[in-house]
Amino acid sequence: MTQKGLGVCYYPEHWPREMWASDVQRMADIGLTWVRIGEFAWSRIEPKPGQFEWAWLDQAVETLADAGLKIVLGTPTATPPRWMLSKHPDMLAVDAQGRPRKFGSRRHYCFSHEAYKKECARIVRLLAERYGDHPAICAWQTDNEYGCHDTTISYSDAARQGFQKWLAARYDNIAALNDAWGNVFWSMEYAAFDEVDLPNLTVTEANPAHQMAFRRFSSDQVVAFNKLQVDEIRAKSTAPVIHNYMGRITDFDHYQVAADLDIASWDSYPLGFLEDRIEADDEFKNQYLKQGHPDYQAFHHDLYRAVGRGRWWIMEQQPGPVNWAPYNPAPLPGMVRLWALEAFAHGAENVLYFRWRQAPFAQEQMHTGLYLPDDSPNVAANEAKQVAQDLSQLQADQIEPARVALIFDYESQWASEIQPQGQGFDYFDLVFHYYKALRRLGCNIDILPPNATNFGDYTVIFAPGVVTLTQAQQKALRESGAKVVLGPRTNAKTSEFSIPPALPPNFDGLPLKITNVESLRPSAGVALEKGQIRYWFEHIEGEVTPILNTEDGRPAIVEKDNLIYCAGWLDETALFNFVGALLGAVDIPIEHLPDGLRRRETSDHVVYLNYAPIAISHRDAEIPPAGVHFVRK
Amino acid sequence: MTQKGLGVCYYPEHWPREMWASDVQRMADIGLTWVRIGEFAWSRIEPKPGQFEWAWLDQAVETLADAGLKIVLGTPTATPPRWMLSKHPDMLAVDAQGRPRKFGSRRHYCFSHEAYKKECARIVRLLAERYGDHPAICAWQTDNEYGCHDTTISYSDAARQGFQKWLAARYDNIAALNDAWGNVFWSMEYAAFDEVDLPNLTVTEANPAHQMAFRRFSSDQVVAFNKLQVDEIRAKSTAPVIHNYMGRITDFDHYQVAADLDIASWDSYPLGFLEDRIEADDEFKNQYLKQGHPDYQAFHHDLYRAVGRGRWWIMEQQPGPVNWAPYNPAPLPGMVRLWALEAFAHGAENVLYFRWRQAPFAQEQMHTGLYLPDDSPNVAANEAKQVAQDLSQLQADQIEPARVALIFDYESQWASEIQPQGQGFDYFDLVFHYYKALRRLGCNIDILPPNATNFGDYTVIFAPGVVTLTQAQQKALRESGAKVVLGPRTNAKTSEFSIPPALPPNFDGLPLKITNVESLRPSAGVALEKGQIRYWFEHIEGEVTPILNTEDGRPAIVEKDNLIYCAGWLDETALFNFVGALLGAVDIPIEHLPDGLRRRETSDHVVYLNYAPIAISHRDAEIPPAGVHFVRK
Amino acid sequence: MTQKGLGVCYYPEHWPREMWASDVQRMADIGLTWVRIGEFAWSRIEPKPGQFEWAWLDQAVETLADAGLKIVLGTPTATPPRWMLSKHPDMLAVDAQGRPRKFGSRRHYCFSHEAYKKECARIVRLLAERYGDHPAICAWQTDNEYGCHDTTISYSDAARQGFQKWLAARYDNIAALNDAWGNVFWSMEYAAFDEVDLPNLTVTEANPAHQMAFRRFSSDQVVAFNKLQVDEIRAKSTAPVIHNYMGRITDFDHYQVAADLDIASWDSYPLGFLEDRIEADDEFKNQYLKQGHPDYQAFHHDLYRAVGRGRWWIMEQQPGPVNWAPYNPAPLPGMVRLWALEAFAHGAENVLYFRWRQAPFAQEQMHTGLYLPDDSPNVAANEAKQVAQDLSQLQADQIEPARVALIFDYESQWASEIQPQGQGFDYFDLVFHYYKALRRLGCNIDILPPNATNFGDYTVIFAPGVVTLTQAQQKALRESGAKVVLGPRTNAKTSEFSIPPALPPNFDGLPLKITNVESLRPSAGVALEKGQIRYWFEHIEGEVTPILNTEDGRPAIVEKDNLIYCAGWLDETALFNFVGALLGAVDIPIEHLPDGLRRRETSDHVVYLNYAPIAISHRDAEIPPAGVHFVRK
Ligand SMILES: [Zn+2]
Ligand SMILES: [Zn+2]
Ligand SMILES: [Zn+2]
Structure with missing residues (x-):
């Protein structure tokens, strides 16, 4: 150790x-x-x-x-x-x-x-x-x-030359690139890789596929x-x-x-x-x-x-x-x-x-x-x-395995920056929003990369907004034995930043399609019985069972077998209720924590951390501000 | 047809x-x-x-x-x-x-x-x-x-060369340009057309006459x-x-x-x-x-x-x-x-x-x-x-002639962008403000170009903020038989973007001059009995009859024969009252419409359009949200 | 005369x-x-x-x-x-x-x-x-x-060349510059003056010492x-x-x-x-x-x-x-x-x-x-x-000597722009804040340059935020016979924009050191009995006497002999009380003025100026808006 x-x-x-x-x-x-x-x-x-x-x-x-x-x-x-x-x-x-x-x-x-x-x-x-x-x-x-x-x-000459080489390696021939990016649109077709410039300072936004390629290239350079x-x-x-x-x-x-x-x-x-x-x-x-x-x-x-x-x-x-x-x-x-x-x-x-x-x-x-x-x-x-x-x-404390997993994917962040569709839509915020809701319930959480396929003992896996999931990843999730929470925006794009021909989420085993997407002003939500959908709401069709509807009767969360799809950005109240009920349903123990108190379990301890500026009483303990309270298991 | x-x-x-x-x-x-x-x-x-x-x-x-x-x-x-x-x-x-x-x-x-x-x-x-x-x-x-x-x-080399040619064609000799623009100010005089650069990236604002010339040139290029x-x-x-x-x-x-x-x-x-x-x-x-x-x-x-x-x-x-x-x-x-x-x-x-x-x-x-x-x-x-x-x-419906005309002029928009004088003053907004007031009264409205001189059967013509009116246009308006509503800022500039020597509005038949102009913070209006003047208020002198005064007794709207001058930006309340009274005075039928309902008359129908998100009852009809209600005439 | x-x-x-x-x-x-x-x-x-x-x-x-x-x-x-x-x-x-x-x-x-x-x-x-x-x-x-x-x-070539010459004249050899600026940090060391560029467009902020040198050079060019x-x-x-x-x-x-x-x-x-x-x-x-x-x-x-x-x-x-x-x-x-x-x-x-x-x-x-x-x-x-x-x-009116002096220093302004440390911290605002508090008390005020050493008959001298004070200036202030108000940020930097080795304020005769500095969000003040400390709060240690503590008992203003140190940005209430008490203590006559009224004394008159939009009654006079009221002494 x-x-x-x-x-x-x-x-x-x-x-x-x-x-x-x-x-x-x-x-x-x-x-x-x-x-x-x-x-x-x-x-x-x-x-x-x-x-x-x-x-x-x-x-x-x-x-x-x-x-x-x-x-x-x-x-x-x-x-x-x-x-x-x-x-x-x-x-x-x-x-x-x-x-x-x-x-x-x-x-x-x-x-x-x-x-x-x-x-x-x-x-x-x-x-x-x-x-x-x-x-x-x-x-x-x-x-x-x-x-x-x-x-x-970087938008340097070195970057441009590097990008062109990277593209040549990825696409082999320029026709493949034109096809992958849909460059027929707006006559953006190239005759050679060295015609492809970096996607900055274009008159209006560059092709999102072009932008995504450049983001991948830039990451690869690091x-x-x-x-x-x-x-x-x-x-x-x-x-x-x-x-x-x-x-x-x-x-x-x-x-x-x-x-x-x-x-x-x-x-x-x-x-x-x-x-x-x-x-x-x-x-x-x-x-x-x-x-x-x-x-x-x-x-x-x-x-x-x-x-x-x-x-x-x-x-x-x-x-x-x-x-x-x-x-x-x-x-x-x-x-x-x-x-x-x-x-x-x-x-x-x-x-x-x-x-x-x-x-x-x-x-x-x-x-x-x-x-x-x-x-x-x-x-x-x-x-x-x-x-x-x-x-x-x-020194003896070791990691306590989590039953809840949350996927975080860098490419999905680039996708949300390239195409927010609604101002301020940010993938990181979406994932962190789930993370916070789970923390309020006192869970240990594991974060997973998007290409994870071995899901061990997880009982619930959250994958909101993961922009692209391969068939293999879909299969692994579907067969994980866990409840899998998808949406909004999960698998909304192909690997070349286009909409899947069969429409998102295009997820094997989930007979569902997103027909229209609404991005909403922060003050204009869609009412639920408790809380609201905000920023983002998808219109869905499919052979699935509603778990939650909007007040005017449209599906907000649906399920089919172990797959759950959430068609919008739930606000804090709605997400907390949804996640709490879900964890309850699969018997993950939850602990409601006072404002500012957080909980993390190790092999040997339950550790309470008081982030509040005031003392907090919780389960017979009085924890001062900035206090760390260890409960031996 | x-x-x-x-x-x-x-x-x-x-x-x-x-x-x-x-x-x-x-x-x-x-x-x-x-x-x-x-x-x-x-x-x-x-x-x-x-x-x-x-x-x-x-x-x-x-x-x-x-x-x-x-x-x-x-x-x-x-x-x-x-x-x-x-x-x-x-x-x-x-x-x-x-x-x-x-x-x-x-x-x-x-x-x-x-x-x-x-x-x-x-x-x-x-x-x-x-x-x-x-x-x-x-x-x-x-x-x-x-x-x-x-x-x-565009601020390209091609644009600069084109602009210099355009200037040479317009002004013939550089002295004429210097004189027209007032380039003696700040020693901005040029010795040749090819010395005139595009008006971007200057230390502080470029001469507004220079800017206006460039805006005209740019429009002419299109x-x-x-x-x-x-x-x-x-x-x-x-x-x-x-x-x-x-x-x-x-x-x-x-x-x-x-x-x-x-x-x-x-x-x-x-x-x-x-x-x-x-x-x-x-x-x-x-x-x-x-x-x-x-x-x-x-x-x-x-x-x-x-x-x-x-x-x-x-x-x-x-x-x-x-x-x-x-x-x-x-x-x-x-x-x-x-x-x-x-x-x-x-x-x-x-x-x-x-x-x-x-x-x-x-x-x-x-x-x-x-x-x-x-x-x-x-x-x-x-x-x-x-x-x-x-x-x-x-298919049989045809345009129903309007009795109200509203002038919209692109050059006036450029003028307000070049010289807002008060932050956010925007000519488009001013004209649209009039348009909305008239729509609330249920009128058909015709929009006219600034060089219109044939005013047919119009009963009222609005020309707020039209930056320059030639003598011929003034004559046509004056002799149109219609009430003509001018101001604020109407004919405030010569065609070379200077203040008319006799002071604005410099309108034949309207013995009036603007001595001082105030632009106002949005929250600092000038009180009227009902509503306020906002953003813009002109101090006027002249042999005219007040129609409306400010609470502290200064003229806000004045008239002389068929010419009416409005010395400020009336807020929604004040404008609605002013326009309503004016239309009433000349027997244009008005119809007060509920919030969100709009009305347009064709040769055969009165068409009601419900823009509200709720149903509206109006004149015995119940019009659903997004409903279009046709009343045959 | x-x-x-x-x-x-x-x-x-x-x-x-x-x-x-x-x-x-x-x-x-x-x-x-x-x-x-x-x-x-x-x-x-x-x-x-x-x-x-x-x-x-x-x-x-x-x-x-x-x-x-x-x-x-x-x-x-x-x-x-x-x-x-x-x-x-x-x-x-x-x-x-x-x-x-x-x-x-x-x-x-x-x-x-x-x-x-x-x-x-x-x-x-x-x-x-x-x-x-x-x-x-x-x-x-x-x-x-x-x-x-x-x-x-200006960031021109001419400026860059001028700056390099200026540096060579100031530092004589490049090692001295490297040492003065602390260029060992981040491997920023130069081998020759002509390697030093202007401090714009750097990846993140340039060395503040580099920036300060450039600001001094730019001022010297004027x-x-x-x-x-x-x-x-x-x-x-x-x-x-x-x-x-x-x-x-x-x-x-x-x-x-x-x-x-x-x-x-x-x-x-x-x-x-x-x-x-x-x-x-x-x-x-x-x-x-x-x-x-x-x-x-x-x-x-x-x-x-x-x-x-x-x-x-x-x-x-x-x-x-x-x-x-x-x-x-x-x-x-x-x-x-x-x-x-x-x-x-x-x-x-x-x-x-x-x-x-x-x-x-x-x-x-x-x-x-x-x-x-x-x-x-x-x-x-x-x-x-x-x-x-x-x-x-x-014509006979002459300047009436002030008993209150306030130092204003241009270099301190550059310092606050180079290193605000808290967003919006501005030296000019700090000095003007003191000026306003003194004006509300009806005082004549003299502004002094930072290098003043002859303090004549001043009873109180304020030197908030003066970034650097030489030993000679410190001695002159200490021996001025006046109360000297220092802080926050007074003498916080050496002449080469580093923290004095003994920690600020590093002021001879004032046994005090600032250990930690907090910059605060505008809405997050530190409570005093009356008013708040805002934006800036220094943690101090030393053999000094508290004049004012925070509600939670930390020193906010301290003194030692005639030297007073203020460890934060007092809000309007706190500053007014502090300054009022101080002036009272040294028998400077103060006159509480109604909102909008101001007072200035000349050799022959007390002059009241009404900046309010309404009439003001004060000491038996009714002063109209924009009125100037002269009281012969
Ligand atoms: Zn289009
Ligand atoms: Zn000046
Ligand atoms: Zn670091």
Whole structure:
């Protein structure tokens, strides 16, 4: 069994060497066991092209190793030095408006630039050669937060050429592409692959099939970029390779990138995310201002457990106010501990805080760390120490298998961005909407990739909005033995982004077709007995049994055998009722939780997490704000 | 008398030939008599430059002709094939930010590109030569929806060179231009026409006279582009030539384009327009979610009757949910019928649904048709059939002359965009505001072009906001025998976009001058006894009689003989009262209509249309939602 | 003592010469004594490169001089003629998106373009040579409204090259720059100055130190541009040199530009500013729609008194509706007078209306003047005449020294834009927030530059948010004998935009450190007994005495000796209470003023100004709306 551990991200190159020993000593004192280093240090490792400075890094590694700390060594490819741009002036990504995205921050490269990829392979090879068998190098991190700052997609010349090659490989001949995309429409037919441009700056929207191809290509470029590094590392090292994904980055397929990794990790900034990537009203955001959204971290934990095929970490954990969200409050005392414990309850192997000491300079100077710039401890240092102590009680806890599965599919997200059909329709939101309803019922949930076909012991599987399901996937779902909840928008498109000839959902065993689709203004719902259908409502026909009708008598949810189809976006009330009844019907135990309280079951404990800003009484326990309450099973 | 007919837009190139015969048979069965084809098929007609494939089109024409269907043949110039771009890489329009608007959708051409215009003339000539005397080709459509997707205005090199030529032709010498525009201001004087750039990306706003000249030039380019095609068609065919205008496209002068056409037509998407080009609050939009704005279609019907000098069609009629609005609901059952009947009540010759069968691929895959992609009928097929039956009862109905006229002027729209003076001031909205007030009173309304001088039997003529009126137009209005309602902003500018030396309205016979103009925040009106003046209030002086004063005693509406001047933007209440009293005073019968009910009189019927989502009782009739109630006169 | 005077901006080149004599006669009749001319007339002075037309300007000067009017002669460099662009095609500024900002309006030049600067020196030299000793040329104006239309900052090649030189001069060697900016972060290190690009279009935000350097450089370019002109003028003329600053332009350091001037002036458009550069809710904006913000003009008056080291004017005063704000209402009758009298009460030497006669053409045709385009007087002409009469009673009034000082620092504004940390945090708003609270208490206020070290007789000095204070400034404040109010954010950064190693406020004599900073959503405040802390809250530690705690017991305001630190953004209630108590404690007389009434004391009068739309009773006086009430002391 893997030991659960705590760690921190550390930038020795930012500090005088005289401070290193004391830093490392204090890390050990707090109870940290892992330290991530190196991922932004290219200009210090190779200050001029081909001229290397290894001594400082050697010393940093030794200092950490001497204190018994385990190292995650990052490849520095997210921050190529300025001289790289002089060598490869066209290496920059280009934004959708056609403007090169300049040097002066980070992630200033295009994933399709072949020469830059060679430079990356070279630096990773040198690192792997030098440190690949060092006993303290216990893991590797490739690059940093692929896709952060909107960097997956580039409209550069390199991207265009890469796309044309990708298309040629996929379609073989241009007639096949024209046919697959329906280019007869609006006379968009091409005579050769090199006539196909990137789908930006078109007069009106480009063909959605064209857009989807470009999204797939862009995702594949990230996969290839990552694999190049993994291959170099594996040639010299047996330590596991990890990438640190960023929250709610969905432009590339995380499952596919992770297919080449040993472990997935993600960077968890609950307060930053609440402000900058979650839509909610003022009342909600004020309620959770200093705690973060009570389901958002858990969702990502469960997602990255899937991405990492069971193995996952938090590579960066928010320690206090950050610098990058629209508003940057301080966590409620206790939350820095709670967030870590929640991660462990969801199966994290390690949680690393970002960062050791707040840097007083450059872009992240307002991002706190465990220590302040004056080298005194900040609040998080104490909470981290507490977590280290808690951990000793939790080493035996293992993942408790879930009976409920929820599919999350990156391609479906691209589909909803390419063709929302109703303003604001967002696949991620749809899936998260289901996730929240299930969490309110106290369930453990497993997230699954769309190509899952082995459904083990799941009793209910939710697959709302999965844009395309192959025959094999349909068969696996149908024969899973579980209740399978489809719709809205499930299997609404073929793999080439067209409507299936027999009409959606086009699902074997479900005699149903969607004839008309309505997207609705947020204030114009379709009334149900309890709650409403909002944003999206499908008109359906077929030999199925209604489970729920609209007030005016049209089918809203229908079933046939173990297949259930939901023809709209149920609002919170309606979804909660539907999901609750369904879980009840298949005897999944549910527990109604007070506002702000969340529940996660491990092999040994039921863990209650209080995200509310006030104390909560539940089942004879009084749980303070930011409190974590363990009930031994 | 022209026979009223129903039709559909059809894209044989999108479907296997095996389907054509069955399609055509069902068209005839429904009662359709017209079919539009061909307007996006350039890449199928001429797959490579100079290499033609006529056989499929010949066969499509014959198939339709054999079933007795009449064909509108579209010129395919809105969708030049990809090879055209290789031949003419600089043919693309350029947006206001200086970015070429790329291939990959449609309308990717600049109206000023001379070589592309030659290509258009060539393809139109070939079409006209081949099909010009075919008996089934009963009408032609030029291009498709000029100006759609913001395509009237281009900032390309071709446009700049064209503009400089246009200026040289208009002003003859550069001193005249400098003088006309007042270029002494801010030292903007030019020494030669080729120094005059397009008015985009200037540091602050460009001279409004410069902007107006560019708007006129841009409109003239559309006129010339269209005329080129009309000339080619007329050389070979006697069938009438039509263009299908799009709703609320106002960047070019539709009257001037239509001067070269036989018939005007427009594309009517009531639900799409409600969402994407009408400003209204949530309550209103929810009320009319599935019916569309109750006056918007009628306004365009009356406008295009004017544009077509009496002859007009609906070339595309919404059949169900579309794909391009922010939200895309389904029509209330019956609305697909109501919209068509309303068009006929306003004098439409033909109404064509867009489109026959929903295409499962490409950009409009979520745009419904009469048939579904699986070839089963959608709701609209039945409603269309019903309309075809209704039509047999209505063939005798003719236009009933209106006693109320309302001027609509494209140049005034450009003026309000160039110089709103108050944020959101929009000429279209002002005219439509009058139109709605008149519709609430149950009137038939004629829309007139600004250069109308023969006012026949009109009893009241409204000319709010017409930016410039020549002496001849003023004389004609003054001597029309009608009450003439001017202001606000009527004749506020000379033809060179300066303030008339004697101050507006500078109207012969109306001894009045505007000394100060106030634009007002939406929430800061000027109180009247009933209602308010909003957005715009003019301070006036002159020897005129007040009809209405503000609460604090300043003149709001004044008159002199048959001329009435309204010094502000009256809110709904104030305008309704003013217009109602005025119509009453001249004995125009008015009928107060319940919310959502509308009325249109033909030679034989009074037609009531229920746009409300509920049944309405009116004058002993109970009219269901989406109901059309005919009262024989 | 300088005589107070009234004047007007006049553009003889816009009008036939026949009108000049009558214009000038009426100016004198109204009581105007100053006329500004020439600042946009380059194309008339030098219609072709090197070819001059002086006769008209000579005549205009003589006409004005003959009537005894004093002239401010403007340099025409804000409007280079079109031929200048042909000579120097790269002279245009470039916006942050990389687009040249084209000819066709004004201010189309980059401050860093050396060849254009030479052209400016040349034209100014010629003007100074010709008119430098003319007795009627009593003042000069350089250029016009530096920075207006966002023109301080340019991303042109010229700017980039200039910036690299500026950096080389500041840092001497690139290692010093790397170290100062902390470029080790994200491998942003440079090997040479010519590798440093401008900080736009980076993938994510550029290093704030990089941004601050660019802002300082951009400001310095304005200083140099202005100095070049001043030097040319001074070589030939002894008349004072002025620049007319525009309201709330903060992109360059006005103090530094003014160091080379004799007099500061600003352009006061109270109604335009209320609409376009003040954030307030609807209720407030409607209340002051026709009067302007009651503190905004006063703030700028006090600011420009500081900028001009005691000497300042209004160079342009709004006379009626303007053309450039989102909404452009007319002033309440009397406001045109009130605004001028308020300026004089704050020490203005002269107030000039903009403009004499409304031009019927070009960009500002909807901007009113004292006269209408038809040459009849507008409302403002009469109010100006009234002011001229009032002035005769006020010539003896002098500035009454203030006991309260408020520091305003341009660099701090740049800092808050570069690193708001909380969305919407704006330094200007913070300072203006203090200014408003003090005005509600009836105080005279002096604004001081950040480098002030002589604090004379001030009893209280406010320095909220001043980003950096040198040791010398700290010492001067500490030893000023005044209460000194610091925070939030005071001295939060070193001069190289990093956090001081000992943590802010890092103020000698104040044993305090800020450990964590919270930026807060507008609706999520920190409760105080009365009012709230909003937007910004600092966690503090130190040996200081709390003056005010939050409801949950954390320090909000603390003091040590004469130093007070405020750890957050107090809301209106809390700030008013704090400031009121503080002023009371040091025996500064305060006077609670009714809503909308303002008070300013001169040597001889207490002046009450009624900005409310209704009459106000105060201390036995009934002051009508727009009324100015003088109480002789
Ligand atoms: Zn990170
Ligand atoms: Zn269309
Ligand atoms: Zn100005």
